[in-house]
């Protein structure tokens with residue numbers, strides 16, 4: 001078999017989109033990820049026998065865009081479903097109003113499955129951590145091109161200090177952390193809502209009804225903490241659970257405690273500012289992901305990876 005000329009580090013949606021764009025052009029890429037499964041921040045995890053979305057809460061797709069074509073395919077095959085165009089807007093003490101916007105899509109089997117589906121035909125090598133990338137070489141192996149499909153601060157760590165590309169990447173100060181707190185309740189004691197943006201609150205930034213989102217009606221809520229609270233507890237995310245429970249009880253006027261809880265840390269959850277370019281390609285090393293485009297989102301990450309793959313294929 002011909003040795004792949006391109007290495008893609010990161011099998012989140014950006015890396016997989018990049019690999020598929022190359023594949024469409026007849027170029028085989030080697031794609032690796034340090035995680036046990038593909039998906040990155042489109043993470044779903046089985047908790048008490050049920051899949052819960054821990055990262056992205058949902059995704060949107062600009063009608064007519066390349067990503068919208070991908071989403072249509074998922075919807076046709078029942079892998080994704082239009083969830084809601086209405087999100088509640090809350091303050092710390094409760095839901096104040098609702099806001100209508102673009103259609104938000106969810107995945108009945110969890111968002112990670114969409115990345116796995118997108119990776120059909122690719123051989124993603126899991127559990128492989130790349131430590132060092134330089135022009136033409138990664139961890140001692142030779143490639144024509146290497147792609148870093150991951151948050152800037154993670155990509156920076158792989159590059160030499162003298163690299164000009166490294167200077168263009170954020171060192172982490174422009175990325176916000178979050179802790180996802182999954183709460184399972186005995187029954188649905190809250191007024192129906194799909195998801196809520198929480199404003200001006202010290203603990204929560206958003207809350208989603210995972211049973212509503214996934215369509216199985218499970219009594220499961222997923223809260224995402226503010227960056228400030230996450231920063232306090234990055235070394236021990238379980239310590240974010242108690243304040244998150246208190247904040248959810250206050251927000252939804254719940255008296256009982258949840259039956260189960262689980263916390264997951266996202267050290268680099270979202271960029272706080274965006275690069276104007278759709279990707280970077282310098283000296284045979286490309287960088288793509290959700291920071292490369294108008295605003296951080298699943299759709300931006302896909303578009304960035306797809307555009308970088310096409311640019312590499314075009315030579």
Ligand SMILES: Cc1cc2nc3c(=O)[nH]c(=O)nc-3n(C[C@H](O)[C@H](O)[C@H](O)COP(=O)(O)OP(=O)(O)OC[C@H]3O[C@@H](n4cnc5c(N)ncnc54)[C@H](O)[C@@H]3O)c2cc1C
Pocket residue numbers: 009010011012013014015032033034035038039040041042054055056057058059060128129130131149150151154158178180224266268269270288289290291296297298299301
């Ligand atoms: C809490 C939270 C809520 C969010 N909510 C939304 C939302 O509601 N809507 C929305 O559109 N977006 C949301 N997002 C953002 C969305 O999840 C991301 O924009 C998108 O998933 C990013 O994809 P990516 O491929 O660019 O990066 P990632 O998904 O981060 O993929 C990077 C991959 O690189 C791998 N990797 C890193 N370093 C190495 C290495 N050295 N060697 C090997 N592999 C490596 C990682 O394991 C990871 O799998 C949310 C994100 C978080 C964390």
